[in-house]
Amino acid sequence: MSNKESIVDIPTVNKIARLSRLNIPEASKQNLTNDLNNILGFVAQLDEVNTSDVKPLASVTGHKLPLRSDKVTDGNIEDLVLKNAPESSSGFFVVPKVIE
Amino acid sequence: MNESINLKPGQINGEKGIWEMVIGLEIHAQISSKSKLFSGASASFGAEANSNVSLVDAAMPGMLPVINEFCVEQAVKTGLALNAKINNVSIFDRKNYFYADLPQGYQISQFTKPIVGEGEIIIDLDDGLQTTVGIERLHLEQDAGKSLHDQHPSKSYIDLNRTGVALMEIVSKPDIRSPQEAGAYVKKIRSILRYVGACDGNMEEGSLRADCNVSVRKSGEEFGTRCEIKNLNSVRFIIQAIQSEAERQVEILEEGGKINQETRLFDTSTGETRSMRSKEDAHDYRYFPDPDLLPLEFSDSWVQKIRETLPELPDSLKKRLVTDFGITPYDASILVEEKDYVDFYQKAANGKDGKLTANWMITELFGALKKENISLSNSPISPENLGQLIALISDGTISGKIAKDVFAEMMISKKSPSDIVKEKGLEQVSDDTEILKLIDKVISENEDKIKDYLGGKDKLFGFFVGQVMKLSQGKANPGIVNKLLKEKLK
Numbered sequence: 001m002s003n004k005e006s007i008v009d010i011p012t013v014n015k016i017a018r019l020s021r022l023n024i025p026e027a028s029k030q031n032l033t034n035d036l037n038n039i040l041g042f043v044a045q046l047d048e049v050n051t052s053d054v055k056p057l058a059s060v061t062g063h064k065l066p067l068r069s070d071k072v073t074d075g076n077i078e079d080l081v082l083k084n085a086p087e088s089s090s091g092f093f094v095v096p097k098v099i100e
Numbered sequence: 101m102n103e104s105i106n107l108k109p110g111q112i113n114g115e116k117g118i119w120e121m122v123i124g125l126e127i128h129a130q131i132s133s134k135s136k137l138f139s140g141a142s143a144s145f146g147a148e149a150n151s152n153v154s155l156v157d158a159a160m161p162g163m164l165p166v167i168n169e170f171c172v173e174q175a176v177k178t179g180l181a182l183n184a185k186i187n188n189v190s191i192f193d194r195k196n197y198f199y200a201d202l203p204q205g206y207q208i209s210q211f212t213k214p215i216v217g218e219g220e221i222i223i224d225l226d227d228g229l230q231t232t233v234g235i236e237r238l239h240l241e242q243d244a245g246k247s248l249h250d251q252h253p254s255k256s257y258i259d260l261n262r263t264g265v266a267l268m269e270i271v272s273k274p275d276i277r278s279p280q281e282a283g284a285y286v287k288k289i290r291s292i293l294r295y296v297g298a299c300d301g302n303m304e305e306g307s308l309r310a311d312c313n314v315s316v317r318k319s320g321e322e323f324g325t326r327c328e329i330k331n332l333n334s335v336r337f338i339i340q341a342i343q344s345e346a347e348r349q350v351e352i353l354e355e356g357g358k359i360n361q362e363t364r365l366f367d368t369s370t371g372e373t374r375s376m377r378s379k380e381d382a383h384d385y386r387y388f389p390d391p392d393l394l395p396l397e398f399s400d401s402w403v404q405k406i407r408e409t410l411p412e413l414p415d416s417l418k419k420r421l422v423t424d425f426g427i428t429p430y431d432a433s434i435l436v437e438e439k440d441y442v443d444f445y446q447k448a449a450n451g452k453d454g455k456l457t458a459n460w461m462i463t464e465l466f467g468a469l470k471k472e473n474i475s476l477s478n479s480p481i482s483p484e485n486l487g488q489l490i491a492l493i494s495d496g497t498i499s500g501k502i503a504k505d506v507f508a509e510m511m512i513s514k515k516s517p518s519d520i521v522k523e524k525g526l527e528q529v530s531d532d533t534e535i536l537k538l539i540d541k542v543i544s545e546n547e548d549k550i551k552d553y554l555g556g557k558d559k560l561f562g563f564f565v566g567q568v569m570k571l572s573q574g575k576a577n578p579g580i581v582n583k584l585l586k587e588k589l590k
Contacts, residue, residue, distance in 0.1 A: 019384060021198055058395050065394040070133050070170035073140030074154035081150050081158045081260070091149035092248070093258035098200045099249045 008036040110278025112316065114350045119316045121346045122323055123276035124236075127289055129268045129299040130243065130307040131174050137242055137266035138165030138208065145305050149259040157264040159203035164392055171266040172396065174298035175215050175240050176406050178268060181292050181413055182235050184219025186403050190239075192393040195385045201245030201258050209269075211387040214239035215396065221292070222415060223284040224433050233285050234273035243267050268298065274313070274323065279339040279346075286310055286335055287437070291414050295439050309333045314345045316353065324349070325359040329366050329373055341366035345373045417442055425454025434462055440476055447483035452490045460490060464504070468511050480514045481507075489517040497521065498528050502574055530577040535568070535584055538576065542567045543588070553589065561585070 013033050017024045024032065078091050087094040105113055112119045136143050139156035156163040179186050191213040194206040216238035222230050245263040247256050270289060276282050290308055293299040301308050310333075315326035329345055332338045344366075349359055364373040412420075414436040421432040421442070435445050435458065449457035465486065469479060489506060492498050498506060498521055509520050521527060529535060542564055543550055553560040568581045 015384075019196070019386065063394060065396050066166060067169035067172065068140070068166045070135055070168050071140065072135045072142045074135075074156075075141035075152045077153070077155075078148070078150045080155070081153045087255075089257070091151070091259075092251075093150070093200075093260070094252070094255050095200045095258060096256070097249065097252075097254050098247065098256050 006033075006037045007040050008033055108278070109280045112346060112350050114354050116354050117318060119346075119350050119353075120319050121277060121279075121342065122274050122315045122317060122326070123278075123282050123342060124274040124313040124326075125272045125276065125282060125285060126311040126313070127270045127272075127286065128243075128309050128311075129178075129270065129289075129293055129301075131171050131266040131268060131298055132300055133168055133170050133174070133266055135168060136264040137168055137171050137240065139264055141264070143265045145307075147261055149257075150261065152261040153263065157203070157260055159205070165208065165390075167393070167396065168266060171240060172215070172398070173406055174296070175238060175268055176398075176403060177296050177410060178270075178293060178298045179216030179219065179238055180403075180407050180410055181296050182216070182219040182221055182238065182270070184235055184238065185217035187213060187215055187217055188398055188400065188403070189213065190215040190396045192240075192390045192396070193387045194390045195241075195387055197385060199244065199247075200256060201247045201260070201263065203245070203260065203263065207242050207244065208390055208393070209241035209387075210239035213395075221285075221288055223281065223288045225280065225284055228430060231281065233275045233281075236271040236273050238268055238270045241267050241269055279342040282312065282342055283335045283339045286338060288414075291437055295411055295413055297411075303333050303335075306333060310338055312338060312342055312345075314342050314349070315359070316346050316349045324353070325361050327359065327361065327373075328363050330363055330376070332366055337366060337368060340371050341373055344371055348373065411439070421445070421454075425449055425458070427454050427458045431455075431458045431462060438476075444476055444479075444483045448487040448490070450487060452487050453494050456493065457487065457490050460486060460507075464507055468507075472511075480512070481510050485510060485516050492517055492521065496528055496530060496577065498526055499574070499578060502526050502528065505574075526575060528577050529572055529575050530580055532580065532584065535572075535576055535580055536588075538568050538571045539564075539581070539585055539588055542571060550589070561589075564589075 010029050010033055013024065013029055013036065082088045082091070082093065085093050105118070107113055107118070110121045110123075112121070130143075131137075133143055135141060136154075136157065139154040141154040141157055142152040144152065154163075156165060176186055190210055192208050193211040195209045195211070196206040198205060214237045216235075218237070219235035220232050221235065222232055224230055243262050243265040245258055245260040247258055249256050251257045272285065276285060286308075290301040290303075293308070294301045299307055303309070309331055312329045312332060313326045314329065315324040317324045327345060327349070329341045332341055345364065352359060363376045365376055366373050418429065418432045418436045421427055421435060422429055427435075435441050445457065445461055448461060465476075465479065465481060469476060474480075489503060489510070492506075493500055493503050502521075503517075506517050506520050506526065509515070509524075510517060513520070515523075546564070546567070549560055549563065553564070564585055565578070565581055568585065569576055569578065572581075
């Protein structure tokens with residue numbers, strides 16, 4: 001599955017990595033770039049299909065978005081919510097300072 | 101600077117000509133729901149840290165969002181009140197960014213297909229003029245959590261109670277041309293939201309906050325580069341922030357500089373805006389449709405049902421108050437600002453002199469309540485009692501002057517004005533013989549002054565009226581006193 005044109009280059013990979021807060025080793029960047037281009041090239045094959053008369057499909061089962069009524073049915077589980085937190089104090093999550 | 105130039109609001113007279121402002125607002129309004137947009141945790145304000153948090157809000161793996169029907173209804177209702185297009189199919193997208201109070205790593209919002217499209221509202225300006233402001237869109241989204249930075253020198257404290265609370269973001273078109281118009285726009289949106297019941301409009305608690313996009317240009321030119329001032333939570337700050345930001349931009353442009361498109365914060369202590377730490381990627385949110393949520397779809401008949409529940413809105417009420425009660429458009433615009441003002445007024449003015457009722461309500465009642473820091477809903481004077489007071493003035497039972505004393509007594513004792521008038525014997529004396537007796541007494545006690553008056557000192561007439569009024573303890577009908585005294589002293 002070879003791509004016709006490369007969309008992604010190493011600077012793009014750096015940018016996506018930064019936005020996703022991922023630390024990517026320098027050595028794997030070229031492989032990742034190739035992988036991304038292959039994936040995008042694969043998906044790009046869909047552009048060859050004429051879909052001008054096809055409505056967007058959100059569900060194959062015909063399900064609609066379920067709605068719930070406005071009732072308080074959850075909460076008051078601070079202990080559970082905070083259980084995995086590396087640090088907490090008086091009911092708050094505690095994290096390294098993040099101020100503008 | 102040319103001092104003789106008459107600047108319109110929103111214009112800035114720079115070194116190199118007159119600049120105008122171009123302003124667009126994004127208002128975030130918290131929906132008045134009991135539970136959150138996609139979870140069953142409470143949306144109430146002021147609870148213990150992290151107690152109003154479900155595992156959905158905390159973004160635990162495997163949790164799925166389920167939308168709150170009430171929130172959808174409120175968005176549609178607000179859209180209808182904004183005369184806007186309702187989109188029967190809308191889509192939820194993920195807006196991706198990292199912040200400590202956003203556990204999902206994305207906010208569920210609506211990007212390409214919002215629930216409400218274009219609309220418009222009319223805003224009222226101070227000089228009695230009106231102007232139209234276009235609405236670009238309204239969409240549903242989740243609020244983020246709250247970070248406290250002042251609890252610890254090197255740590256931030258995170259409370260997720262607000263995480264996932266339902267917001268409506270209402271985006272205006274860049275139709276606003278002055279800070280004053282921006283203020284009037286926010287007030288009008290707030291008023292509409294409160295009438296509809298979609299948001300309590302409480303700016304102190306953060307239920308309503310605005311981001312302002314500001315740019316400047318010479319009249320008739322293309323739009324300039326804009327800056328966005330984030331998170332303003334009062335009309336006064338909105339007005340100050342826009343003015344100071346526009347002046348900053350004019351200064352830069354006139355010195356030959358360029359405006360950087362950036363996000364800025366308003367510092368309430370200096371009254372100026374400052375740049376947020378530059379985040380070049382901040383606007384790269386990589387939106388994509390949320391795979392956990394199907395498109396939101398509803399029928400025209402469902403929208404119609406909601407339309408039927410809409411209350412009468414401020415614009416229509418204002419017109420009706422002017423026609424039905426004969427009050428000025430200005431007084432009417434004050435009375436329709438809040439739903440409970442109009443309700444109070446209509447009860448008080450029912451069958452009474454509408455103008456007089458409006459005067460007493462706006463000047464006396466609002467003044468007294470403001471002084472005591474009481475809201476209208478806790479007013480010691482009921483609408484029925486205010487109406488009764490107006491009736492007592494209109495039919496001549498008491499004078500306007502006595503009415504002020506009765507009013508002051510009503511504020512304290514909560515008694516009805518007719519009870520107060522009876523108890524204290526304050527009925528106005530309009531009987532000619534009663535008043536003539538008083539006049540005779542004043543004449544006999546002031547023979548010297550009467551001579552002076554008859555000798556040409558006309559100004560003394562007011563003194564005699566005052567003496568008669570004093571003798572009656574303010575109860576004599578001043579019109580009749582005037583008339584009888586004039587006849588007597590011919």
